[in-house]
Amino acid sequence: MSDTPLNSYRTLPDDSGRFGLHGGRFVAETLMPLILEVETAYRETQADPSFASELAYFHKHYIGRPSPLYFAERLTEAYGGAKLYLKRDELNHTGAHKINNVIGQALLAKRMGKTKIIAETGAGQHGVATATACALFDLECEVFMGAEDVRRQKPNVDRMRLLGAKVHAVTSGTSTLKDAMNEALRYWVAHPDTHFYIIGTVAGPHPYPEMVRDFQAIIGTEARAQIMEAEGRLPDALIACIGGGSNAMGLFYPFLDDEDVAIYGVEAAGHGIGSGLHAASLTGGRPGVLHGNRTYLLQNDDGQIADAHSISAGLDYPGIGPEHAWLHDIGRVNYVSATDEEALVQFQKCSRLEGIIPALEPSHALAFASTFLPTLPKDQVVILNMCGRGDKDLEAVLPKLDERGLL
Amino acid sequence: MTERIASCFKKAADEGRSVLGVFVTAGDPSEAESDHILDQLVENGADFVELGMPFSDPMADGPAIQAASLRALAGGMTLVKTLAMAKRFRARHADTPLILMGYYNPIYSHNPDKFIADAVDAGVDGLIVVDLPPEEDAELCDPAREAGLSFIRLITPTTLGNRLTDVIEKAGGFVYYVAIAGITGTKSADISSIGDAVARIKEVTSLPVVTGFGIRTPEQARDAASKGDGVVIGSAVISLIAEASSTELSQEGVIAGKIGSFCATLSDAVRS
Numbered sequence: 001m002s003d004t005p006l007n008s009y010r011t012l013p014d015d016s017g018r019f020g021l022h023g024g025r026f027v028a029e030t031l032m033p034l035i036l037e038v039e040t041a042y043r044e045t046q047a048d049p050s051f052a053s054e055l056a057y058f059h060k061h062y063i064g065r066p067s068p069l070y071f072a073e074r075l076t077e078a079y080g081g082a083k084l085y086l087k088r089d090e091l092n093h094t095g096a097h098k099i100n101n102v103i104g105q106a107l108l109a110k111r112m113g114k115t116k117i118i119a120e121t122g123a124g125q126h127g128v129a130t131a132t133a134c135a136l137f138d139l140e141c142e143v144f145m146g147a148e149d150v151r152r153q154k155p156n157v158d159r160m161r162l163l164g165a166k167v168h169a170v171t172s173g174t175s176t177l178k179d180a181m182n183e184a185l186r187y188w189v190a191h192p193d194t195h196f197y198i199i200g201t202v203a204g205p206h207p208y209p210e211m212v213r214d215f216q217a218i219i220g221t222e223a224r225a226q227i228m229e230a231e232g233r234l235p236d237a238l239i240a241c242i243g244g245g246s247n248a249m250g251l252f253y254p255f256l257d258d259e260d261v262a263i264y265g266v267e268a269a270g271h272g273i274g275s276g277l278h279a280a281s282l283t284g285g286r287p288g289v290l291h292g293n294r295t296y297l298l299q300n301d302d303g304q305i306a307d308a309h310s311i312s313a314g315l316d317y318p319g320i321g322p323e324h325a326w327l328h329d330i331g332r333v334n335y336v337s338a339t340d341e342e343a344l345v346q347f348q349k350c351s352r353l354e355g356i357i358p359a360l361e362p363s364h365a366l367a368f369a370s371t372f373l374p375t376l377p378k379d380q381v382v383i384l385n386m387c388g389r390g391d392k393d394l395e396a397v398l399p400k401l402d403e404r405g406l407l
Numbered sequence: 408m409t410e411r412i413a414s415c416f417k418k419a420a421d422e423g424r425s426v427l428g429v430f431v432t433a434g435d436p437s438e439a440e441s442d443h444i445l446d447q448l449v450e451n452g453a454d455f456v457e458l459g460m461p462f463s464d465p466m467a468d469g470p471a472i473q474a475a476s477l478r479a480l481a482g483g484m485t486l487v488k489t490l491a492m493a494k495r496f497r498a499r500h501a502d503t504p505l506i507l508m509g510y511y512n513p514i515y516s517h518n519p520d521k522f523i524a525d526a527v528d529a530g531v532d533g534l535i536v537v538d539l540p541p542e543e544d545a546e547l548c549d550p551a552r553e554a555g556l557s558f559i560r561l562i563t564p565t566t567l568g569n570r571l572t573d574v575i576e577k578a579g580g581f582v583y584y585v586a587i588a589g590i591t592g593t594k595s596a597d598i599s600s601i602g603d604a605v606a607r608i609k610e611v612t613s614l615p616v617v618t619g620f621g622i623r624t625p626e627q628a629r630d631a632a633s634k635g636d637g638v639v640i641g642s643a644v645i646s647l648i649a650e651a652s653s654t655e656l657s658q659e660g661v662i663a664g665k666i667g668s669f670c671a672t673l674s675d676a677v678r679s
Contacts, residue, residue, distance in 0.1 A: 024543060027538055028466065028561065029561045029562065029574060030563045032540045032566075186466065186589075190588055289511045289538065290512060291464075292538070301516070302485040302513055303512045303517065305463045
């Protein structure tokens with residue numbers, strides 16, 4: 001970090017895991033020794049060049065990195081403004097950015113001598129990535145998934161089972177992603193000696209938000225070098241969708257100190273912010289404490305956590321990573337939102353114009369791009385993180401496209 | 408305020424016995440019945456009461472207490488109503504220590520300073536806030552101590568070495584030993600390990616040590632109590648409330664009566 005400038009946006013978290021007001025370690029004492037152990041082990045890997053080279057090996061030969069930075073000429077033409085580049089993380093093994101983080105944490109778990117892995121999952125992408133890494137590294141894998149999501153995302157449940165993972169259908173609370181995370185944390189404290197918890201996004205108690213960001217930052221590091229090669233300069237703007245915010249943090253982080261690069265995070269507005277049925281915790285929430293960190297949360301006046309709503313199961317979470325909460329507070333990143341309907345339209349449009357079927361999550365990023373790019377001059381350059389592919393969403397999306405005459 | 412807790416333990420020590428603490432969730436199964444249940448606990452030998460502040464996402468709790476929280480919230484329970492319930496309790500029971508137990512977000516949402524003032528005003532003696540470890544003391548623990556509230560710490564089987572000293576440094580009232588690695592109401596505590604753990608804790612503090620999590624039956628309560636200064640029973644009582652409320656919710660006081668009877672058997676066991 002010695003080359004980090006003094007007034008940098010890349011010096012956090014502090015020693016207590018804070019990003020300004022946000023972050024921290026708000027966990028029961030039953031969990032505290034476990035996260036301190038993870039932090040110590042993570043610091044050791046940071047100081048060990050052999051860890052970085054091991055990770056680089058799997059990036060290249062297993063995940064298929066670097067992912068291409070692709071000039072989306074037809075979408076650029078259709079939107080009618082700045083040039084749009086797609087960072088193709090949907091081409092990674094397992095079809096999303098999630099594997100970047102999972103390989104890193106699984107290697108850490110092995111170094112710690114852990115033999116069993118637990119993970120939470122919403123749509124199932126993080127669960128599939130975790131089951132995949134566990135197969136590769138010969139680790140036992142248990143995935144916690146809301147019972148409602150198990151029903152809605154059967155193909156991913158089948159993939160996890162084939163890969164050898166045990167899927168726990170969580171029926172507590174509202175049977176969705178937040179409850180899956182509660183249950184995974186509960187399971188972890190009951191199995192402290194053998195298990196490692198691979199959290200799938202830039203949330204949870206310190207050091208998870210920092211560690212997951214670091215493992216995902218490969219996205220932005222590659223994109224920075226690739227855009228320099230393609231355009232000979234930095235981009236004018238970055239766009240990424242945000243649920244917990246790991247793909248966005250991964251793209252944004254290496255650009256945070258480039259003040260001329262405007263950055264946009266796109267939350268899921270569900271049926272619309274005004275409807276109350278959305279997953280936009282920055283736009284429609286306020287600071288609170290859940291799952292070990294302080295951040296913006298959807299909650300009622302009494303501090304009870306509210307349900308999130310989004311057509312995209314991967315964005316359907318009532319919180320957001322604490323670093324995003326801080327970047328929102330200081331105004332470095334602009335947080336906007338896109339509705340279910342807007343995402344559906346772009347899901348079809350990107351498929352038809354680029355031959356790339358985007359996941360519903362990055363379809364939200366495309367929805368913002370579709371209104372934002374036309375406001376920029378044609379010589380400007382924008383990078384959008386295509387963080388996942390849409391095969392998993394076909395069952396949910398096709399009937400809706402049919403209803404709208406888009407098929 | 409902290410004096411009530413100290414006198415409670417002193418009185419029991421003078422009588423040569425351990426103390427019995429009972430946990431119930433405020434507003435479960437209803438606000439009115441909760442008042443009755445609290446009265447029954449005091450009348451049937453509970454030495455102190457832990458009143459749970461319902462939260463939608465109770466990370467350290469098992470199915471029984473999760474369900475109790477959701478029942479209470481579904482009935483319209485809020486933190487403000489829990490504080491009012493505590494104040495009514497104090498008006499009826501001048502000497503029984505009352506400890507509020509829960510998670511930080513409703514308190515943070517209410518405003519921590521206001522919460523402390525309201526808790527002091529209600530006659531609350533201590534706080535157990537599950538998701539505030541010593542690393543986050545500035546949030547609530549430090550101002551609560553200044554206001555005279557005991558900040559009760561949980562010690563687990565994995566709290567060892569320097570960490571044990573750090574966690575206990577600002578502890579008040581008593582130390583709560585979590586007898587299992589895990590969440591409330593799931594496994595049964597290994598009674599034989601409690602004695603060693605209590606001894607380990609007593610090397611670093613003069614506070615009484617109370618054991619909880621995984622203690623369900625009068626026999627377990629008796630055995631666990633004999634290894635330290637007291638026990639807390641939660642999930643077993645909550646499960647009884649759940650069972651009774653599925654059939655007898657309409658008759659006010661009936662559920663409370665059943666809880667009172669169970670509390671009496673626990674109390675007899677702890678005193679034996």
